[in-house]
Amino acid sequence: ATTEAAASAPPPPSPPTSPPSVELAEALALDASDELATLRRHFEMPAGVNVYLCGHSLGLMPAPAAALVREELDLWLRLGERGHFTGPNWLSYHERVRAPLARLVGASSLEVVAMNSLTVNLHLLMASFYNPSNSRFKIVIEAGAFPSDRIAVRSHAALRGYDAASAIVELRPRDGRDTLETADVLAYIAERGHEVALFLLAGVQYYSGQLFEIGPITAAARAQGCAVGWDLAHAVGNVPLRLHEWGVDFAAWCSYKYLNAGPGAIGGAFVHSRHCAPDVASSARAPRRLAGWWGNDPAVRFQMRADAFVPQPGADGWQLSNPPILQLAALRGALAVFDEARIERLVAKAASLTTLALALLDRLAERLRATRAADAAWAARHGGDGARAEAADAAAERAPPPLQVLTPRDPTHRGAQLSVRFAPAGSPAAPLDRAEALQRVLAGAHGVEVDYRRPDVLRFGFVPLYTRHEDVVATVAALEAALGGVDEFLMRTLRESGLRVSEHSARIPHTEAPYEIH
Ligand SMILES: Cc1ncc(COP(=O)(O)O)c(C=O)c1O
Ligand SMILES: Nc1ccccc1C(=O)C[C@H](N)C(=O)O
Structure with missing residues (x-):
């Protein structure tokens, strides 16, 4: 619920931005020394796909x-x-x-x-x-x-x-x-x-x-x-x-x-x-x-x-x-x-790709947490209703992390896949979950193909045969951008499916579902 005070308050602070160029430079250097880079010649990206991260579900077609x-x-x-x-x-x-x-x-x-x-x-x-x-x-x-x-x-x-x-x-x-x-x-x-x-x-x-x-x-x-x-x-x-x-x-x-x-x-x-x-x-x-x-x-x-x-x-x-x-x-x-x-070289490259992805996802999670904390603090200061604002602040503290990697951090306990859980999970009544909406935005707006598994996980398959470190950087950047627009997409899609949906405009992002279904 938007309060009068919130409506006239200054806008919440914008989140700190990352320096993608440093990350990209590091990734490009890794790709330049990748002895498996030439294997990509055997594969073509499907139409409209910039980064294909579904090889754990259906691998791309090798020309041979x-x-x-x-x-x-x-x-x-x-x-x-x-x-x-x-x-x-x-x-x-x-x-x-x-x-x-x-x-x-x-x-x-x-x-x-x-x-x-x-x-x-x-x-x-x-x-x-x-x-x-x-x-x-x-x-x-x-x-x-x-x-x-x-x-x-x-x-x-x-x-x-x-x-x-x-x-x-x-x-x-x-x-x-x-x-x-x-x-x-x-x-x-x-x-x-x-x-x-x-x-x-x-x-x-x-x-x-x-x-x-x-x-x-x-x-x-x-x-x-x-x-x-x-x-x-x-x-x-x-x-x-x-x-x-x-x-x-x-x-x-x-x-x-x-x-x-x-x-x-x-x-x-x-x-x-x-x-x-x-x-x-x-x-x-x-x-x-x-x-x-x-x-x-x-x-x-x-x-x-x-x-x-x-x-x-x-x-x-x-x-x-x-x-x-x-x-x-x-x-x-x-x-x-x-x-x-050779499988041992693929295993080493998969570890390198997923280690980079984990580091970038950790940084993204940190930025999202910072945004959430800043939004909660802003709500506490400008939210009008003191008790409610304090409750929002406390909810933001308690809420699960905005994104959470389920896959083990030890590279010897994983392969090329990282599974990421996104908060909040969808409403059980909704025909589309939030993570699923995120998957659609990633594919539709960014050409990044990942898959979604119920209820709240996206799987990223960094298949070393055709994935580059630069693709990892592009993926996390796309994810950050997609997270910015996913709630709007979710509500629009729910409305288009004939549901009566209202928006929680004063909510703290990444702590609660952005909408209510009536
Ligand atoms: C772990 C696992 N087991 C079994 C299956 C089912 O395999 P299939 O349909 O090839 O029998 C799959 C995927 O579909 C799977 O991921
Ligand atoms: N073969 C399929 C056909 C259609 C849709 C999914 C599959 C999968 O393989 C799913 C996969 N086993 C999974 O890990 O979820």
Whole structure:
């Protein structure tokens, strides 16, 4: 509510401004010495996009992927069915992505295969590695895991006759925290590991961007007799992985995020050699599985017999169907870019980009806090109603920070993604949240593409293959400008959607929703 006194008072002080030129100069210097800068030539920005920060959701198209897809289309045109056995030899085409995939996840070639999609692979692998008994049937996931994983584990518990409420355990961060402490996970394992049949955690958490300590967690859980699988959707191509050495039982991933193999791209799977080495695969120790003809030994596959299922050694033995060659071609081209880049160099550049982004976001948060404090002080002096002004001042003190990075500050505990929470969260009644409005302003007015996840987080994927340090500076500058106009945009959009909305004109920015819905 605007008071008479406020209406005639001098305007609130303008916020202190940053010296962007110093930041930009530093960023340009970093870009000038970036040995990965030439990789950007493989990618084009989508129309209207200046900075693409959604590679954690759908990576941009690498030119070699498109070229190889076109090549396979042409071979299909020219060879028809003969292409299975000659020329491109589609029967064994998946072999061509095996070595680069193995390099990325730290596995032997035997242990990896490109097949299906992520959730399908998780199901296949859980069918093999979730072996509940009445004394040990729990599946542990992280709280707030990607919904598909939560649905998938529930369905496995149900399939084996266990009720989700007792079978599914969700590990939660400590109160007031957004990320899990490794020590807390290890303490849980020490105390309750004997009840757990399977750990299925995300390598990198999709919401917070936290990279879990896969090695120590896997070792501790396995020591308690648990099976350990990892969802590497946000980890593969993003962080260093040593799945074999860490003793991971199984893992699955998708290839449309950091791997850039295209929308709905073919997924991947890892099975540790202790479960699939040639001597195991042909023995009674071979894990039971949901099988199909493509997992069968190629020597008997075309004998057209159903009684002759001999799983191929390695992760290949989990294949069901003949794979989609066009998708494998896209993955092949996408992986060629990783071989040129080398994952350890990408990891180092991602740390550099995110460290710069964190520093700039911290400075922006400081400026926003200063603005908020100045506005609150101004309201206290000129707000007319003393009690209300004091209350506003106190609210500004107590309010959550205007922006808050959820992702760990230690670069070894994150990949290329930073997740940022914006205060205040939207009103539950509103069809558009404030952070979502911010995402639209960033895209529409600044060409900065980030994504929004309910209720109040924007994810910034600083993919090192095509992001420059100068883009980081541009992003934070765009964010600061967007924050200035987001509330107006939000109210306009809410009104356009037919809602009756009124503005709190004397509010302190970044402490309360700017509007009221009637
Ligand atoms: C962590 C995680 N798991 C699972 C999925 C679902 O994957 P898909 O649709 O490829 O099965 C996603 C993304 O969509 C994800 O981010
Ligand atoms: N494949 C998609 C298709 C449409 C929309 C989103 C996705 C995602 O992949 C979401 C992603 N897994 C996430 O981390 O939110």
